[in-house]
Amino acid sequence: MEEYGLSEAGYRFHTGSEEGCFGAFERAVENKEWLVVPLWKPQFLHHKYKIREVIEPKGLLGIVDRAVLLLREDRSKQFTSEQLAKLDSLRFSNEIIAELDYKVCREVQELDAVTREWLEER
Known part of the structure; x- marks a missing residue:
């Protein structure tokens, strides 16, 4: 400020x-x-509203975030190699995550159901 x-x-x-x-x-x-x-970003309000970003040339707020899929190494043993390959092939954008987040946060859909539906569409 x-x-x-x-x-x-x-x-x-x-x-x-x-x-x-x-x-x-x-x-x-x-x-x-x-x-x-x-x-x-990603954040659900960006799905419903066109939000103008403020240009912040001094970099005080950090950089623009991006959506990535992370998996703890100790949890990878719970998946088959085919499942890991499928997970590795997924590509997310801030827009995709904002839409999924909106469905969960504002449409009050179950996270697992939203995830399953999105994966089935791919």
Whole structure:
């Protein structure tokens, strides 16, 4: 806030929960109000809303995240080589993860069902 002079321009920073942040964003959109929210990708709000990213040239907020699949080495023994090959072939984008996240977080679909449906489509 201080680094960019935002406090002097009248902006305020409110600390809160993730759900509080998401709710504030959705209410602002519904009320057609301006709002600056520190969001990240992948994240479910990007699935429903066209969110303009703020250009942050000083790099204070870090880099753009990307979606990757991780598997703990000790858990890999629970899978067959064919299953591991299938997992290795999966490619995710922030858009895919945002859509899946939206189904779970806002449409309240079961994570396993959403995952199964997505995998069956591939």
